[in-house]
Amino acid sequence: MNLALFDLDNTLIPLDSDYEWGQFLARIGAVDAESFARRNADFYAQYEAGTLDPVEYLEFALGTLAQFTRKQLDEWHRQFMEEVIAPAILPAALDLVKRHQDADDLVAIITATNRFVTEPIAAAFGVRNLIAAEPDVTDKGEITGRLRGIPTSGPGKVAHTNEWLAAQGKSLDTFDRSYFYSDSQNDIPLLSAVTNPVATNPNALLKAHAQAKGWPILTLFDD
Template identity: 75%
Template sequence: MRNIALFDLDHTLIPIDSDYEWGQFLTRIGAVDAEVFARRNADFFAQYQAGTIDPVEYLEFALGTLAQFPREQLDQWHAKFMQEVIQPALLPSALDLIEKHQDQGDLIVIITATNRFVTEPIATAFGVEHLIAAEPERDVDGKITGKLLGVPTSGAGKVHHLQAWLAGQGKQLSDFPVSYFYSDSQNDIPLLSIVTHPVATNPNALLSAHAQTQGWPTLHLFNEQ
């Protein structure tokens, strides 16, 4: 059986936080109240960096913003967001890392705490078919309601969602001879701890310290540009 390579997204494959930048983008184009939204977005980002964020509260803040607009409008804005913000952040070192695992024939999955609306086009830009992300609840017409479907895909929630996704494929993590997980954050220690090859990638200070005590390798993708 082939191996599996799991990737966090924000600050791991891209040197930015896509969720935060999406909020900043909405502010710049005047889609949301600049002062109120920017303040709340910055507060949540600081909580995330400190490891104190309530993921449900944040996701329903972000999804509640999406729920205010028709999907056609959101898609138009997201195309502009991809062009202006995301494409410049798709750096050769990250693209090469994905390509290396593709060439090895590994099963590649991006698993992120950010919602699917924001991240699915980014996964596509990396050439990654499989994405596990926070799922927005939708009504009978397919419109985003502003609520989160299921548990967040963060912390131990990543383990839960990965196991559920693999079960849907008739597999479990132990079926893979080698399992990689690349992440930048201490929030991902639960999943990093159960793969055979955890890689602290562009790690923040807390993950860097933990990786040193565990003997995990460290990869600095963006210092090589």
């Protein structure tokens, strides 16, 4: 058995689900459109530049979720999946995941985006294992606005992957081959930790790094 890890945003889907969720909330009038869209865009620009403070962003994103009941959030998320995410799930990405599943590889999606936003997306890909930023919730499942543990970004992806594997009595060294597919230079720590890093729809910084390292470059969809 091999290990296949996938980043989500701009890797398996040609958009950033966290950013698009924020835009969706603004579009339906759940939040003040002008101020929220501006702050959302600022955070996204920081992410693209590799300067994002993940804790600051997650406090913003999870604090927004905490303003609403889980029932309301789930209703909106079903609409979000139908209008935004489903049209963005393309055959090439589904086929890539399925090839690893058919090979009986251990498959997981690991993303810096929070679990509330990404769990239904992982399910749409047929992936049960999801490593994501964990929102704190009450006993009744309501989101408090706080983050549990450390962010699942940068070096945090390595830490969370190691923790997830250890819980199963495994480590990266357990596998003959370990794959990680990602689009961003923010994921270089985990890409460097696996045996088979794949720069997937890479941004300019990751593409240059991949070329220097001789890593394969995969294009699943056009810009």
